[in-house]
Amino acid sequence: MIEMKLFQEQIVRLLTGLVPLEPEQIRADLESPPSLEMGNYAFPCFKLAKIHRAAPQKIAADLADKVPADPFFERVEAMGPYLNFFVDKSMLAGCTVGEILRQGADFGKSDEGQGKTVVLDFSAPNIAKPFGIGHLRSTIIGNSLYRIHAALGYKCVGINYIGDWGTQFGKLIAAYLHWGDEELLQKDPIQHLYELYVRFHREAEADPSLGDEGRGWFKKLEDGDPYAVALWQRFRDISLAEFKRVYARLGVEFDYWHGESFYNKMLDDTVAAVDALGLLEQSQGAWIVNLEEEGMPPCLLRKQDGATLYATRDLTAAIYRHNTWQFAKALYVVGVDQTLYFRQLFAVLKKMGHQWVENCQHIPFGMIRFNGGKMSTRRGSLVFLDDVLSEAIDLAREIIAEKNPDLPNKEEVARQVGVGALIFGDLCNDRIKDVDFDWDQVMDFSGETAPYIQYAHARICSILRKAPVEPGFNLSLLDNEYEYALTAVLGKYPAAIARAGETCKPSFVARYLIDVAKEFNRFYHQCPVLNAPPAVRAARLALIDAARQVLANGLSLLGIEAPEEM
RNA sequence: GUGCCCGUAGCUCAGCUGGAUAGAGCGUUUGACUACGAAUCAAAAGGCCGCAGGUUCGAAUCCUGCCGGGCACGCCA
Numbered sequence: 001m002i003e004m005k006l007f008q009e010q011i012v013r014l015l016t017g018l019v020p021l022e023p024e025q026i027r028a029d030l031e032s033p034p035s036l037e038m039g040n041y042a043f044p045c046f047k048l049a050k051i052h053r054a055a056p057q058k059i060a061a062d063l064a065d066k067v068p069a070d071p072f073f074e075r076v077e078a079m080g081p082y083l084n085f086f087v088d089k090s091m092l093a094g095c096t097v098g099e100i101l102r103q104g105a106d107f108g109k110s111d112e113g114q115g116k117t118v119v120l121d122f123s124a125p126n127i128a129k130p131f132g133i134g135h136l137r138s139t140i141i142g143n144s145l146y147r148i149h150a151a152l153g154y155k156c157v158g159i160n161y162i163g164d165w166g167t168q169f170g171k172l173i174a175a176y177l178h179w180g181d182e183e184l185l186q187k188d189p190i191q192h193l194y195e196l197y198v199r200f201h202r203e204a205e206a207d208p209s210l211g212d213e214g215r216g217w218f219k220k221l222e223d224g225d226p227y228a229v230a231l232w233q234r235f236r237d238i239s240l241a242e243f244k245r246v247y248a249r250l251g252v253e254f255d256y257w258h259g260e261s262f263y264n265k266m267l268d269d270t271v272a273a274v275d276a277l278g279l280l281e282q283s284q285g286a287w288i289v290n291l292e293e294e295g296m297p298p299c300l301l302r303k304q305d306g307a308t309l310y311a312t313r314d315l316t317a318a319i320y321r322h323n324t325w326q327f328a329k330a331l332y333v334v335g336v337d338q339t340l341y342f343r344q345l346f347a348v349l350k351k352m353g354h355q356w357v358e359n360c361q362h363i364p365f366g367m368i369r370f371n372g373g374k375m376s377t378r379r380g381s382l383v384f385l386d387d388v389l390s391e392a393i394d395l396a397r398e399i400i401a402e403k404n405p406d407l408p409n410k411e412e413v414a415r416q417v418g419v420g421a422l423i424f425g426d427l428c429n430d431r432i433k434d435v436d437f438d439w440d441q442v443m444d445f446s447g448e449t450a451p452y453i454q455y456a457h458a459r460i461c462s463i464l465r466k467a468p469v470e471p472g473f474n475l476s477l478l479d480n481e482y483e484y485a486l487t488a489v490l491g492k493y494p495a496a497i498a499r500a501g502e503t504c505k506p507s508f509v510a511r512y513l514i515d516v517a518k519e520f521n522r523f524y525h526q527c528p529v530l531n532a533p534p535a536v537r538a539a540r541l542a543l544i545d546a547a548r549q550v551l552a553n554g555l556s557l558l559g560i561e562a563p564e565e566m
Numbered sequence: 567g568u569g570c571c572c573g574u575a576g577c578u579c580a581g582c583u584g585g586a587u588a589g590a591g592c593g594u595u596u597g598a599c600u601a602c603g604a605a606u607c608a609a610a611a612g613g614c615c616g617c618a619g620g621u622u623c624g625a626a627u628c629c630u631g632c633c634g635g636g637c638a639c640g641c642c643a
Contacts, residue, residue: 034586044585046623056623080586081623126643167642215641260643286641295569296639303641310643339570340638366572367637374636403605417605429579432571434636440592441578445605447591448579455605463602499582511580514590525598525607544602566605 006095007087010072011041018066019048036485039077039084040092046081056081089484090476093543096491097475100546108493108553112501113154116328119321120146120156123252124334126163127239127259128172130194131246132382133437134335137365140423141431142333143252143559144506145363149329151557152501157325161317162243162259164236166310168197170218173231174210175200189238219307222264236261249389250419251559263316267308270316271301279351289348299344314345322356329359331504336364336432363504366434383437392418395443396451404566413563417451420560424450427558428510448514450560453551456517456524460548461564463529469545473538482523483543489519493550497557506558513554520547 012026019026026043033042045063049056060078067076067083074086100107122142125135142158150156175196184192204210221228240257247253271287274280279289285304291297301312321330332342342362349357367374370383396418400410407413425442429435445451478487496512499505529540552562 028583031585032582038586042586046585049623082586163643284640288640298640300640305641307641309641336571337637338643341643364571369636399605404603433579434572438578444592449591449605451605455603459603459606466602508582521606524602528601530602
């Protein structure tokens with residue numbers, strides 16, 4: 001990964017004219033060698049070999065002789081077919097450590113998204129269903145993408161598109177009327193609604209008329225039947241209160257809570273607009289948009305009974321969001337199982353002539369499985385997020401009791417560490433991969449985990465409490481292999497954010513932070529800070545403060561807190 | 567059946583737009599707390615990168631086929 005632009009641009013300047021390539025080409029060809037001993041940047045000579053019809057090794061060697069001495073680089077050396085650049089260590093330390101300390105919490109931010117808005121649709125739990133760990137993925141990936149885009153300078157709009165409308169509510173109402181218990185609803189509302197939901201689907205298998213009954217209630221709900229609306233309102237309030245409690249534990253916030261029901265009054269207009277464009281056709285009693293030309297199944301906008309569907313509401317929501325925020329990007333953080341659905345949705349928007357659909361993007365993530373099978377709300381095989389959170393926090397609390405019994409605010413730190421471990425466990429891998437939920441894995445706080453990173457951060461804070469950064473430090477003293485390795489990795493932070501933003505993959509930030517913590521730990525075990533000679537000590541204090549800053553900044557992009565003690 | 571995604575060490579996964587000896591963590595074995603926190607560090611063992619072709623100076627990475635797993639495919643969301 002190419003880090004500090006400064007050095008990169010200097011190489012481009014040095015090579016332009018020396019090689020028959022455009023500056024852009026040179027810039028694109030620059031690589032990072034596999035290890036620091038081989039330099040910071042490498043310029044591969046294979047293309048030149050073709051042009052000059054000579055061995056790339058020879059070309060690299062010739063270039064090494066021709067490149068003029070430069071204050072940015074300690075030396076430039078041919079290594080096989082590569083021309084490798086070794087950055088001047090004190091220059092590197094000045095550019096990175098100095099810059100980090102100057103910018104503080106702003107280090108890593110950019111103005112890439114200046115003046116642009118990105119709308120993020122994430123979390124979106126369904127009311128009437130408990131908050132399962134399936135929704136955890138959308139929640140924390142979305143939350144992290146929000147923070148990453150904000151760091152890139154975008155104005156972010158986080159929307160929790162609550163699943164608070166649809167046939168499922170008709171079913172829930174029907175279930176409540178059959179088996180609902182007012183007392184249970186008062187005592188443990190979420191649990192009771194969950195049981196009703198599961199029971200409905202179980203009984204509906206034997207008695208298909210139940211399904212019709214549920215659909216009937218949803219139709220009444222859409223038609224404004226006061227009784228149905230009142231029940232719906234009640235279920236919604238109960239669920240929302242519960243969701244807010246979970247979000248508080250997770251430390252996740254939203255700018256808007258526009259759920260599906262928010263768009264109710266606009267749905268007719270949407271369908272009318274589709275119709276006016278001649279895109280609406282009736283098929284098997286339902287109203288659809290034909291997508292044969294696009295090679296996809298049709299998109300249903302109204303059922304036979306006239307009630308709307310998910311797509312009707314999503315279509316409306318997209319248009320509303322565009323009108324309201326004129327977004328440069330709209331990201332839908334939704335499971336990979338809805339890939340086809342989003343392709344259909346976007347295809348309909350395109351047919352409607354909304355060019356801005358090009359800016360809409362489905363950000364898929366893999367499914368969570370349990371014991372090898374799919375987790376299903378309906379079958380009741382769901383792991384409750386709340387339970388997972390509690391377990392993780394309990395474990396963190398136990399470890400604290402054992403390792404650091406005198407720690408102040410144990411409870412708060414236990415939450416930060418337990419929740420952090422959970423979040424990191426999800427964000428550190430490519431989001432597209434399916435994950436098999438495994439308690440042992442979730443409860444492992446060693447190795448490549450959030451606590452590992454938080455621990456490095458806490459250790460640094462511990463040193464800095466004993467001796468704050470001293471003014472007048474000389475960063476050019478940071479030149480041993482450990483100081484150098486740590487400095488070099490710190491400089492790569494902005495690139496890690498940029499890449500995470502481009503790809504909408506927070507895992508690049510997560511992986512990067514592991515590298516930083518690892519490099520800090522090596523340094524820590526090899527180089528004393530407090531007991532170093534005064535000048536070295538001052539420089540090292542500055543270095544670890546920079547490392548602390550990067551760890552804290554990076555963790556915050558993942559939505560993970562960085563306690564100063566743990 | 568058709569389409570999309572995944573397949574790297576015993577397990578869980580990295581591997582940047584194709585490039586220099588394929589890397590971590592967990593687990594296993596062995597060392598390091600009379601230096602700033604051992605939730606740590608150091609070291610060892612462990613891999614025909616699913617299989618077979620192709621493109622290329624060069625393929626874990628790109629293309630094709632096959633195998634294995636997942637997901638989706640009209641009145642759920």
